[in-house]
Amino acid sequence: MNNLEGNLVDKYCANCIKSCLVPLMGAMLILGLFAVESAAQTGIVSGEIRDADTGETLPGATAYLHETHLGTTSDIDGRFIIRRVNPGTHTLEIRYMGYVSRLIDLVVESGESTEIRVRLVPQVIIGEDITVQAFQRGQSRALTRQRQSTNIRTIISAEQIDRFADQTVGGALQRISGMGHGGEANIRGVGQGMSRVTVDGQRMGSTGSDRSVDLQTISADMVQELDVIKVITPDMSADALSGVINISTRRPIGGERSMNVRTGAGFFPRYLDETGPAYRLSFSYGDSPADTYSFGLNASYQREPRAQESVGYSWRSRNLGSEFGIVDVLNNLESVYEFGNRDRYGAGGQFTFQPTSRSTYHVQGMFNYQERRTNTHAMVVDIAFNDYTTPTQTGPTQSEGGGSIGHRTRFDNRDVYQFTFQAGGRHLFDSFDVEYKAGWGHGRSYLDRYAMNWSNGRPGIDFILDIEDRWYPQIDIAPHSPRRAYPNNEQIALTSFLDHTTGVHIDNEVTLSFDVDRPYRFGKIRFGGAALLAFQDGYEQYFDMDWDSREGPGGFAQMPNSTWRVLDREGLAYEIQYLMDADRFMRAYRNRYPMLIKNVNRFGESESTFYKSNENVFAWYGMGQADLGRFRLLGGLRIEHTASSYEAREALFSDGGTYLGSRTVDASNDYTILFPNAQVIFRLSDFTNLRLAYSRSIGRPTFNQLSPYRVFNYNSREIRYGNPALKPMVSDNLDVMVEHYFMNVGQISLGLFYKQLDNFVFSRRTRIGEEGFQEFDDLPRGDGPDRFIGWNRTTFFNGEDAAVYGIEASWQQSLTFLPWILRNLGIYLNYTYTYSEADIGRRNDEQESVLVRLQDQRPHVVNAGLDYNQGRFSMQVSQQWSTPYVASYANERDWVPTIQLRERVYPDIFTDGASDLSMTVRYRISDNFRIWADGSNLLNHRSVDYRYNQDFYPTNMTLRGREVTMGLNYSF
Secondary structure (H helix, E strand, C coil): CCHHHHHHHHHHHHHHHHHHHHHHHHHHHHHHHHHHHHHCCCEEEEEEEEECCCCCECCCCEEEECCCCCEEECCCCCEEEEEEECCEEEEEEEECCCECCEEEEEEECCCCEEEEEEEECECCCCCCCCCCCHHHHHHHHHHHHHHHCCCCEEEEEHHHHHCCCCCEHHHHHCCCCCCCCCCCCCHHHCCHHHEEEEECCEECCCCCCCCCCCHHHCEHHHEEEEEEECCCCCCCCCCCCCEEEEEEECCCCCCCCEEEEEEEEEECHHHHHHHCCEEEEEEEEEEEEECCEEEEEEEEEEEEEEEEEEEEEEEEEEECHHHHCEEEEEEEEEEEEEEEEEEEEEEEEEEEEEEECCEEEEEEEEEEEEEEEEEEEEEEEECCHHHEEECCEECCCCCCCCEEEEEEEEEEEEEEEEEEEEEEEEEECCCCEEEEEEEEEEEEEEEEEEEEEEEECCCCECEEEECCCCCCCEEEECCCCCCCCCCCHHHEEEEEEEEEEEEEEEEEEEEEEEEEEEEECCEEEEEEEEEEEEEEEEEEEEEEEECCCCCCHHHCCECCCCCEEHHHCCCHHHEECCCECHHHHHHHHHHHHHHCEEEHHHHHHHHHHCEEEEEEEEEEEEEEEEEECCEEEEEEEEEEEEEEEEEEEEEEECCCCCEEEEEEEEEEEEEEEEEEEEEEEEEEECCEEEEEEEEEEEECCCHHHHCCCEEEECCCCEEEECCCCCCCEEEEEEEEEEEEEECCCEEEEEEEEEEEEECCEEEEEEECCCCCCCCCCCCHHHCCHHHHCCCEEEEEEECCEEEEEEEEEEEEEECCCCCHHHHHEEEEEEEEEEEEEECCCCECCCCCECCECCCCCCCEEEEEEEEEEECCEEEEEEEEEECCEEEECCCCCEEECCCEEEEEECCCEEECCCEEEEEEEEEECCCCEEEEEEEECCCCCEEEEEECCCCCCEEEEEECCCEEEEEEEEEC
């Protein structure tokens, strides 16, 4: 089917949907209106549920009328309403995890509403100094909402997050089952840009062209709950291939005034001189001055030092003749020291107005800003692959070649802005509920990068090497080398003075939605509509500038510690001789800018990064829920129509490689997809659920993949272009989970999941055949398709399919059943196993398809925490561990002679498993004051990358160092 036919089909489907939906929605609305009359013959029971000690509302509490099928759960404000209650005397039971249940006798009259206010008493667990404290209250609310939800989800409270040493939302998410796959929003290893991120239900704007949201910008101090939804329902937007992450910000709970202030400082002991200390300050205030309104305010500031040192290796295979044959040789080695600071600023607020018990209006918003400053300094040893004469020596040769020793410096400035705003209302009528929302999400990121490279000139350097320990190769200058000493500052030439890169990405997303709930005797019907209007644009610009002079790195202002020995290793390859001062360099650059010679060709390469897009999504849905004894059945359908337009640039390079200019190109695409959904919850007991779910979701390709950019390079005979006709990835999801909740606040669960992904997106480089290049009608310079026969082309394709499946298990509980002081222990444990198979076009020698795992998907992830609580003292020790995973795919097959020479393989890059031991300690010195201390990476774990085989082809080893922070917390 061609594009024109596809568009006609999409338009036909859209018209059919519109013609079907209008009568359907009208019929459902009439059904709701007819029910008003029948409701007059029955009564209504409504009320509010709060904590008897603190006055906090209890969302998710169960309200159930005995001897009927009627029941409900309280909302975020602790309110509930039960309709269609027959007149007479009834017994109402109120249950909430961690609290004593209550039975209330009440009389319901025809056509009347009976309102009650319920106060639940925290459950006291027999044992010394063990009660439902602040931690248990917060986690009780989270687990109760999780148990009552129709979705399969995991919710953790601010109190639980505080027990980890994570400062940001991105770090805290790694502790949740199904997460921990390296990306901040990478659920079940499907991909970082494949989940949707919301704040208090409002969609966030992306901060990268891969649709990802930078969750390291949001302080964990701003959060009240983190909610990872792994199975969506028809009333949720379908672009959540892996799931949804909802960040609930701090807000007033109950009618009491509350305030929380947190201060602290810390440091990286090894890197303190370069990074300086860490700071942490947060403030939250909430109040309900009257029964009709409440408000909350939050603010946060963090300065987080970041530093790491690493050694990078590059290996190649070389044929050294009959004496040695094909062997592996070290191509280059790079020692790197990277350090800097991340300054985070956050502010948020909510205002809720409740003029009556049945009407609520809200306005809420959040702002986050992060300023990242990173300095990178590297010693680069290029060993000259072609000059190897034995497996451990280069030279002597008669050529003017030879290796080199150089220095690389880079300064990165990246600013990230995030805004969300939402306003809406909810109204509870006798026979139906209506909710409507309008919101805006904005994401923006700026990049300003400066990179410099120095290297010794001619003559080159010959080396002798010892690679018996491939993770710690020894490199020395050979006695026969033309240059026999480490080159000094004057001998290092300025090979490329400055590579200046600037970039920006902006995403604005406007959302509108309305939802109608119509309850009936055995459940409810829900329907509604939504619209998403999204506008994105971005680019990166490259400015390569050469300076007509010679000046080594030592000529620039240096930091007080002007050298650094990476990983404390000995030898010339591991000692960085120069640590330039970033601020002084920036001033020098601005002064010298008029003298710099600009590289126009390098600027032309950046034209392919320019993009603009407009994506409009319109959706309707209908769903029903039936409660039949111990069964809860949910089913429905969502229909989404997406209309998109894109704008990019076509860049042209001459036969000599000169940039000739660019022009604007555009494209559009639209499609309609149906999303069926079916879920079953079987209540094995009051606190045990068996869940089965089928859902469909999508993941849209990234903006880079959809951008219609084109690059024609007549010098390299290569064409690179985007593909705006890419289809979204569609995932059919199956989930099974059994979960049990403990009354003393805890849960244990085991789940299985399976995802069948269609239209998997991947990049491929192919040679243009005898048919010529037929992709575009408007080829440059008036050339025909035959002009490009034999050229290479690189673009994006939809793959056949991919499968992802795995297991999730979690256990969280206070171990009060143990004897003696062991009863004060608690455990937090989860394990995730994932496996995937994807076809990205790989073939072996027999031209058989070779399936691969998805990138960044860790097969095994474990989070374990053991806490101890005794009176005013609490502490937790946590360990995060994972196994190796594919970090990046190899573009083509290569030899691995150290292992075998039978055939070439795809030498993918792997990252070894992560391991992080952290500890948190808390001590309450009074009712309002508490001191705290956090420590992370206590074992000083080193992360490792390797190519194909860890023993023979290491590519990188990184050390990040230990971090310690401590401070004071005030609350009332």
